[in-house]
Amino acid sequence: MHLLVTQSFGRESEYRRALLTIMSFWAWYSGPASQVKTVLFTDAPDFFRQYLTDVEVDYVLLTPEKIKVMRGQIDFLHRMKIALIEEAFQRHPGADMLYVDSDTFFTADALPWMQDFRPGRSFMHLLEYTYEECRKLPLPMGVTFHAFLHLIEQQSFQTTRGTEQYTARQESWNAGVMGLPAEIVAMIPDVYQLTDQFYPPTQNHASEQYAFSLVLQTRTELHPCDQYVYHYWYRVKKQVTDLVLADTITAEFKQQTWADKLAAVRRLTQQLPAIYDTHPLMLQDNAVQAFNENRFKEGYQHAWIALRKSPFTPSFLKDVLYHAKRHITQA
Structure with a gap:
């Protein structure tokens, strides 16, 4: 057992x-x-x-x-x-x-x-x-x-x-x-x-x-x-998981058969690792981490992809502008 x-x-x-x-x-x-x-x-x-x-x-x-x-x-x-x-x-x-x-x-x-x-x-x-x-x-x-x-x-x-x-x-x-x-x-x-x-x-x-x-x-x-x-112990991965599960584990999900619920969960476990890599929250976090370590080129690359996926994120835009100003000051 x-x-x-x-x-x-x-x-x-x-x-x-x-x-x-x-x-x-x-x-x-x-x-x-x-x-x-x-x-x-x-x-x-x-x-x-x-x-x-x-x-x-x-x-x-x-x-x-x-x-x-x-x-x-x-x-x-x-x-x-x-x-x-x-x-x-x-x-x-x-x-x-x-x-x-x-x-x-x-x-x-x-x-x-x-x-x-x-x-x-x-x-x-x-x-x-x-x-x-x-x-x-x-x-x-x-x-x-x-x-x-x-x-x-x-x-x-x-x-x-x-x-x-x-x-x-x-x-x-x-x-x-x-x-x-x-x-x-x-x-x-x-x-x-x-x-x-x-x-x-x-x-x-x-x-x-x-x-x-x-x-x-x-x-x-x-x-x-x-x-x-x-x-998925990392803070941002937990945030992404919570968003995905809020859309997955619903009243409709509850009414499914056990076999159908397990099939849906199995598909989700196959998808989640890729979702983490491409989710706007993770891309934003990757950008901020790169900026904090003065890897500005990498930070701009992550920021560009993140903003294309989720352009209306005021707090992230503020972070990008702050680090861009810091980059210019250091140059």
Whole structure:
């Protein structure tokens, strides 16, 4: 048995994202439905029941009180991920887990991934960087990353193994998608302990990711799984996704058969990566990023394409004029 675990709370745009996450799994999955249990932590189970009509879902209600407990004494939002993974394992003993953040969607059949689970093997979305690379991040943007690097270079940490030391050569893997065999439940106390030691002195919002990364790479054989799932964690991609889903997950969509809904979702997962690349919001962001780094020629190219697609965007026009003036001043 495998669990498909995700979380969604707060507002309707978040709920639509989680629908895409869950339904995209089922849109691609070719294995027996009886071998997968969807576990959804949410404050709005009735919203999801309207759409997830033909799949068994274990709804776990997120109340304000429960969320507060999950965030812990350090009051850290992403500590909730550890807590809900732990609870899902406890609710379904012996099951392996596919954990996915709600800003993800499946782009391939997960059955081969599930068949690749072995004792002593785990999965995270992809390797992002070694901690040494944090040293090169400019300030003030990189202040919390510098703080984390300093922390692991200067301190040791307490886990169930006793005192552990980590180095800048170790790796941060993206924790938005994880494949966790049932045996990982025994390692969750260490993920808690490290997160609680990482976050307060650094205020780094990847603290739970660092904890999962270090525990899994030192206790298991860690593999990527990005060939199965797309993680649109970037702010502008989330904005684009929300616009697309508002037009897709409608009252009419709700009335479709389960098979038709899955077919529509599968088509959408094939289209979204290209939509991100060509959407005016992304083109505008690419232009501003280029301008900010003084890559003016590239900025003008992105700006021209963006304005052709969406000419009536006063705030973006203001940005372009500001950077054009800055360019002229520097010339």
